[in-house]
Structure formats: structure tokens, C-alpha cells
Amino acid sequence: VIYKYQECVQGSGQNYRGTKSVTKSGSRCLSWDSPAVKRKLNNAWRSDALELGLGSHNNSLNRPAFRIFGGRQSDITDQPWQAAINVYQPRRRQHFHRCGGVLIDSCWVLSAATLDKADRLEVILGRTFRKQNSSSEQIFKVEKYWIHEKFDNETFDNDIALLKLKTDVGICAVNSPEVLPACLPEPGLVLPSWTECEISGLWKRQRIEVMSACGPMSAASQKCCLDAQLPPNMLCAGDTRGLDDACKGDSGGPLVCRNNDRMTLMGVISWGDGCGQRDKPGVYTRVTNYISWINGKIKANPVL
Template identity: 40%
Template sequence: MNYVIQPKKKDKHNHGDEEGHGQHGHHGHQGHHGRHGNNSRHGMKKIKKMKYEDIIKDVFFAAENTGDDEDDDDQGNQDWLFELQDPDGQCNPNPCLNEGVCKEKGKRNYKCDCPSPFKGKRCEKGPRVCRRGRCGNGECVLTSSPPFYECKCKEPFKPPNCRRLSVCEPNPCSNGGKCIKDGNNFDCVCTEGFSGRFCKVGPDDCYLDDGESYRGNVSETDDGDDCLHWNSHFILAHGVNPFKSFEDQDGLGPHNFCRNPDGEPKPWCFFRRGRRLLWDYCDVMRCIKPTTDRPTGVPPSPQPTSANPPSTTKPPEPTAQPSAGPVSPTETAASQFRTCGVPQPKKAITRIFGGLKVSPGAIPWQVSLQQKPKNSNLPYRHVCGGVLIKSCWVLTAGHCIDKSKDMQVLMGSLSLDKPDASTQILPVEKAIVHENYRETTGAVYNDIALLRLRGTEGFCANETQFVKTACLPDAQLPDGMECTISGWGATEQSDYGSSHLLEANVLLINQEKCSEPAIYGSNLDNTMLCAGHLQGGVDSCQGDSGGPLTCKENNSSVIYGLVSWGDQCGKQNRPGVYTRVTQFLDWIKSKIQANP
């Protein structure tokens, strides 16, 4: 993750410590890497379940704080931000969020009429109903009508506020399952053909193809984590439930069943570890063949819509391939990467809060920089992020480079532990670190490097739906602009982090503001920029070191910054610091021209 300035710094390439947490590990999403094996419910899989003791010790289920806490208003004081983003009295484009109506007031002002229950200058504040502990030992989910929330209790706690304890009464097991009491814990003994912790998964519960049509009842990940409801306040933006009916065309709604709304290889869901929000693939079976018959008395399960079952061995085909027939590398290179900064995601989840999950093809310029000891047979390990800017060139942070090691880049895959058919892996032929790169106890300066990939006559990476280049910026962008960072959060010697690519939205912070003594003071120079949220929050430091900070310029994504350093993660007045790419445009062009 971000290169962290600490009072006593470790070697910049030692990403792990004695406990294996990693120097960057506390920036990442702390979770297991998914196994994603074949039909794990048929194997000897140990089911992980949250017991009574785990529930009452969960820090998230703390007693409700009636005073001010981080859940009362996570917007913070952002008047300065709205001033920066004011459209000088223009209501086109509409600055009002959540279907607010914009009315101009004079030449340089406007007013937003906000629909209930939203408020704020731009209707940006939804009802803050899911304060910590409001639902006792349960999950707070958002609804569209008063009181705008509902409590989903963790068994054996009971509605309405999930504070009353009752084991097996009423029976939590579905489809005739028997509840076996064990102190304050319980087990469901399911009738034949049913499975899952609460016996909700029927014998015909399976998915076809990539599972987009799956409407079954599996609600656990491969590793046994309980799925969150899709209308959990952990997931939804702006504090309101967007689901007008129980099921929409993507199968999302006020439930916690696994779905695949964005083109992943199989159904998945979000889950929680403490206050960290993660996602993983689900423990759902692939259909062997379509079935319509079912045992008498068994309720019908949702049926897949596809008529042809997929192959269980053949991997998915990449979306884009080089043209057929003999084509020289020069001709192929000339026909590719003619445009930059325009992704082609399979299917974006527009209603789900940004910063949680990347759709396949949504950040096709993101690469994983991987290293191993020189000339060794050891496996490559992810150490940093990077961004593809040409077929044979990757930008990354200077502090990521260790020239004593072999390096390669992985691109085209959202997963580090299970690359798919769209993955491309290319060796690094040459690493060029900026000549004035230096570190101090307070900052990292000129933190930029170029990686020349190994290829033939200017052709290295192959452009596909999942591998594209980001554009270089033309000029400075305005303060307050919302941009995107991305990364895996995994480190060289640490299992902490996500094996799936994550993204987060950050705001460009005024340089003068970030140079104030209370923030970074004189450590900041014009080769750096700040982005994040001054009130703090993990979304300000979720990108891997060297990874991209991209912003929209003329409808294309430009690589405006590289994740560089910061003081801890999510700390108030300590936003992330990024290498300002606009200061290095001449350097980038000169190095590429000198190393064709």
C-alpha cells in the first residue's frame, strides 16, 4: 500500500515484519485469500460459523454511542470542498445529488431542493440511521421508508433490536431442518438434499455459465464468511435503499444471497471482517446439467435461464484476441493502443458504493509489479502496483524498484491468487528510476520509475478488453476533483490484504492546504500532490504503492498521480501523498524515446 513514513524506517523493500503483517499491510483489506475451488460443498470443507462468543466480542457490535462518533456524520466539514466544486451559479451539469433539483441564485450561486430524506448543500447527506450499535448484535440494513433502517439479527439474537437471546426458539433452520442447541450456540441438521448453515440451499441450487442468472439461496463465501445484505449500510452509498422491489434485473435486493451483477466468473458477495468490507466468490455449485424435476414436497429452487451447461474444464476465452493470419509485430503494435484511458467494463455496479470492488475491465491499465530473488526458482510475489501507459511501458513508484531482483508485471486480471484467461504476464527488461529519487525521514522525493517490458519491435502487451493504457495528463486538474485509486493491498510477505483488485474514490486536495503545518508542512514539494479526505477514512489509502491515481479529463482517464507515501492510514489530516505525474512528463517522454 502507500509507502509509510515512520520514525524509524525499515528497508524500503522489506514489506514484511517479524509477525508477517507487512509494512504496508495495515492499509489493506484484512482478509483471507479465497480458495475458489471446485464445488467445495461436496468436499470435506469445514464450515466456519460465527458463534455466540464471536458475536459478543465483535467490535462492530459495540454499545450505541449517544454522543458524537464517526457514524453520526461521516461527511465531515466539507464546505471548502463544495466551494471548490461550485459550478459558478450554473445548474448544468446539475450539482445536486440524489435527484435534487437545482435552482440558480444570482450569477454565482445556486440552491438544491432536496427530496426527502436527503439534505445538505448538494443533497449529499442521507439519513444517518445506522449508527454503531443501533442494531445490537445484528446488521443494520437500509430501507426506503421510515425509519429508513431494519435490523437483521445474528442468531441466536432476536428482532427487533437484536439484543434478546433465544436459542432455537423460534427454529432458525429452514426446509424442515432441526435445530440442535449447544449452550448459547446451535447447529442446523438439514433434511436430505438441503445444506447451508440454515438449510436454505436446495438440491437444485447451482449456477450456469458465469452465474449472472443465478437466483439461488447460497449466502456464504468459499471460506465460509457470512454474506452481507445487499442493502447493508456498509455497502450502499448516500444512505438510502435503491431497491424498489425485492428483485431487480441483477437479482440484487434486500437479501444476502450471492449474485453476479458485474460479469465475474461466478456468483459472489460482500462480507465484513470487523470494520473492513471485503468481497469473495461464493460456495455455490456449478450446474452439471439443467434440472426441472424435483422431489415431491421440495419447494422449487430458482432455475438458471441458460439452456446449455458450461464446460467444467475449459477456461473462459479472452474477449479480445490478435487478428487471425500472419501479422508482423510492427503491424500488430501499430493497430493497438490507438486510444487510451477508455475502459470497457463488462458491467459496472453503479448503485454500489465505490471503493469496494472493481468490475472486470473497469481499470484495464492496472498492473501488479512482482519480484523474486535474481535467478532463483522461487515464485514471484506482488510488491507494488503500476500503470500501463504503452504496450511496452509501465509507470510505478521509484521506491518499488529493487534492481537486485528479477521483476515481472501481471496485467488483465483482477485476482492475484487465481489469474484467469485474460491474464498477461511479461518480464521486466529494464527498470529506470528517476535520477533525483531520494528518501528522507519525512518524505520520498521524485518517487517515480519506468519499467521497460520485454517484447518484439515495440510490441509487448496485447490490447484486450482487460488490458488497455491510461493517458498521460495534459495539465493540472482542479482542486476538489474526485479521482480513483486502486490496488490489491497485498504485500510481499503478508497474507493481509485482498487477493482481488479494489478501488476507492479520493478528492484532490489543495496544495497550500496540504502544506499547512498541521498536515504535511514543508515535507511537501511541487512533485507531490495530496488526495483523500482530510477528516480521515481508509478510502484515502487503499491503493498499492506505485499504483494509479486516475482522473477523468475529456472523458478519458489520465494517470495524474502514483501512490507514493503517507503518515499511517485513514488518519485525520494525513491524506495520501502521490507523485505528481505532470511534473515528470518530459522525463517520461525522454526515457521512452531513449529506450525504444
């Protein structure tokens, strides 16, 4: 077996930041919150542990594709379904950015599968700048969320989660120019080659949008996706020149594509090999494979 360089351990392995949790000999790695690693560089007690994906697990859930690379700054009205998911850190008594999300209905947000406890999460809609309040923003607590039952935290297969926003009045997000739900696709929808698509995310003080082509990709890009042995629940998309991509900070955000003059949610940002590398497109959870799962959760958990 030939492993990519990201999966290789250097030296003692104390600084390993890959996704594997079992050694070649079959031994399980220590969890990041194990007392044995409390004095090591990487541990769950670091102030930036959440951003680095360090917690009560023994692999790194900090995806290689977690922030927009390239692209242009844009206003939230260009992507009004973009959500920011923050997590509260009790020790520092404030919220920190965890990942992106996509509003799909008034009280429902899609995201990636790596989340913290529901009572620590907040969802911000309608904000262009991540750290700058806006009169158009709408902020919600999370009542509950569901991570897909078959999520694999090593391969990121089924990398999707559904969040239910908390409300006492039977409605959550109110439609406005800054806040609108993305359209869900029909199950099995396949778009034509070179469909116009966009990915978006929030990072530092700016919101960034990039243009992306859904395909056909170059032969090298297709080979890259095949080499990664992607399951059918994932799709590749990206600018094959390596100019636009998602990397650290945006997992869970939207890949929306034009379909009959409507921007339709085709993917959720999942992972990738580096940032903006030529012929190495980003990998997204294929939303068309989860319509029944999404609708089933919403129907079984009505907003009261």
C-alpha cells in the same frame, strides 16, 4: 526539530522501521543485510524481507502508504491500466507481490522508485485477483527500468520509476477490456477543485478501488500537507473523512482523475501518514512534473 512518532527510535533501535539512515550524532545505520543483524528480528534474510522493505540498504523503504484502505472491490475493467509488479525470490522459488504499477503504453509501466533487480521482476496486467490466474491476464518480464536520477529515499522526492517490458515482437500489452493504458496529462495540467479521482491497488485476493477527492481539502488536511513540507513534485489527495486511502501494498499504483471525459494519470501512490486517518490525505508523485522525463526515456530506448 520535532520528529513525527514514526521517525522515533524506541529501546535499542533494533526494531526501527522508519526512513532515517543516519543517527542524530551522524553515525550511519547498519544495512539490513549486514552479518551483524542476521540474528536480529529484522534482517534481509527473512522470508518476507521484500514486503517489509529489508534489503541491502540501511533504512526502511517500506512506505507507510502501501495498501488501499476502505473502498470497494471492483473488476479490473474499471481500472484496466492497473499493474501488479512481482519479484522472484530464488530461495523460495516463486514470485511475490512487490508493488503496484500503471500501464501508460504497450511496453511501458510507471511505478514507485523502490524496485528489485530487473531480471527478477514480472508485470501482470488484466488480473482482478492478485493470487488468482485469469484468462484475460498478460504477463511480462522486465527488460530494464529507470529510477529517477534525483530520487531521495528519505523524503521520497522524485518517487517514480519507468519500466520497459520485454518483447521479441515489437509490441507488449495488447489492448482489451481488461488491459488499457492510462492517459498521461499535459505538463502543468491543473484540475478544478473537487475533480473526481480514483486510486486502485491489489492486495491479498482482491482488487480494491476507492474514490478520492483531489481538493479543495479541509483546512486540517491542507495543514497536514504543509506540515509535511512536501516538495512541488508531490501532491495530496484523499477523502478528508478518512474513509478511503492507500496504505501498505499499493505504492506505485495510479491516481487517475477525470479530465475532458478521460481518466488521466495525475499521481503515482507514494506514501502517507497511517491508513485512512481523518484529515491525513495520501501523498502522490505529481506526474505532470515528469512528462518530459518519461518521454525522454521512451524516445531514447525504442521498442524493437
